[in-house]
Amino acid sequence: MSAAPPTVFGIARLGKRTKDLTKRLQPGDIAIIDHEDIDRVAAEALIERHPAAVLNVSASTSGRYPNAGPRILVDAGILLVDGLGDEVFEGVRDGQTLEVAGGEVLLEGDVIAHGTDQDDVTIAASLEIARAGLSEQLELFAENTMEYMLRERDLLLDGIGAPEVRTVLDGRPALIVVRGYHYKEDLATLRPFLRENRPIIIGVDGGADAVLEAGFRPDMIIGDMDSVSDRALRSGAELVVHAYRDGRAPGAERLEELGLGDEVVLFPASGTSEDIAMLLADEKGASVIVAVGTHGTLEEFLDKGRAGMSSTFLTRLRIGSKLVDAKGVSRLYRQRISTFQLVLLALAGFAALAVALWATPGGQALVQILGARLDALLSWFTLLFSPRATGS
Structure with missing residues (x-):
């Protein structure tokens, strides 16, 4: 038995131009766009705003060429429904609450548009056709x-x-x-x-x-x-x-x-x-x-x-x-060294320096002096918190 299609609720935000709409999208909103062949840059800009769903009145892949946008959106876990038609812009006002389920768009319980719920299978089929173009x-x-x-x-x-x-x-x-x-x-x-x-x-x-x-x-x-x-x-x-x-x-x-x-x-x-x-x-x-x-x-x-x-x-x-x-x-040039590795490298450097100092008479004298100072500091710190005798 196949899993039921996800149901998404959110505030509608409409924009004919995707790059303008992304400036006012909030996390959890439902973005309604008119963007044929969603490109990589537009998809990444939408993902940064964390919408609950993207509703496209046009075809997200028209077949002109194999565009990467739909795949990026779906891989990011964002519900993508396209081919809804211009009536969505006519029937929905900015700020209304919508429900999206199984390719259907519902407003106050009534279905106002139906499109294609994109997934891995539908996107792969669209890209295969587009490569011929x-x-x-x-x-x-x-x-x-x-x-x-x-x-x-x-x-x-x-x-x-x-x-x-x-x-x-x-x-x-x-x-x-x-x-x-x-x-x-x-x-x-x-x-x-x-x-x-x-x-x-x-x-x-x-x-x-x-x-x-x-x-x-x-x-x-x-x-x-x-x-x-x-x-x-x-x-x-x-x-x-x-x-x-x-x-x-x-x-x-x-x-x-x-x-x-x-x-x-x-x-x-x-x-x-x-x-x-x-x-x-x-x-x-x-x-x-x-x-x-x-x-x-x-x-x-x-x-x-x-x-x-x-x-x-x-x-x-x-x-x-x-x-x-x-x-x-x-x-x-992506950094491949972790913080933990950098700490280990620094500790190894200090250890090598200590060994080098201990191998020379001057270094041994310096280590003894530092040890004496550290011992005196620890003794002072211990006396500072030790209980004092009181008179009878």
Whole structure:
């Protein structure tokens, strides 16, 4: 007999954009999202908030490519139900208490939506189908590479189109931070590099908040400004808005509303914001470019919802050996020595020092003097707490 599906109760929190919803999720809430192909970064951000369940009105794996998000959520013990349909957003208000059982969503005892309760079996089947879609993505990659190269050849080859900025990068190392895979661990591992080299820190959209959370301040923020906090925008960093090729820049409107419009620099270019950040750093003479959290593989690029990774591919060819990808450096240099082992090592060192001292006449005299002092200290301590005789 199979086990009954789990029943989960929680407060509904709705958000069309997962990265915005995670900012207000509380442990035990039920997150309602509209996120086709849940990516690794979104899944890890949800897990950090410890929701009781994640309800997705779209397909968590559409079949376009084998995304890792659903597997990560289920492995973390979070109930995942997808394919619920848009009526969930229409029938549920933020703050209402929901019940989720067997793929059904209930409000005050009435079933308002039914979806697929994801588990190991359903996820494995979805990923198997999705792997067949990679061939189509590779074809799109080849097409987009040629298209991007022709459209941005002046920027790629000669740097024409890169704007003038006040931040001086010439001869300085640059650290480009994207809120991507393992960015927190890698930033922590790079602390010695930051202290010793004091690079120009460039935050790409939400990467600016990652820099602030790590205890540093960005010198420049590049992106369309849709996922960076007001706090980061007001941190004093130079603001470079990634605009469309025709000059339209929706992100500039937000900065105008914040009173930061006079400080805006526009960078019209196609491709991703992290790519133009690398191209700008290279064009302005950065001695080395260290990238944290950037996207370099087909799966990572598709996680960002792109049809191909041509801009990233060509950008890395353009920069060449100047680019140092710090992705996964925290896993490469993960500490493998426990505290207990360090204590044993220290005790062994003290024992070796004592043996070395005892082997010399001077060392023996020092040990005898220390022994006498210790004996005197113990005698004083014993007399201090011993009972005193009283007169009759």
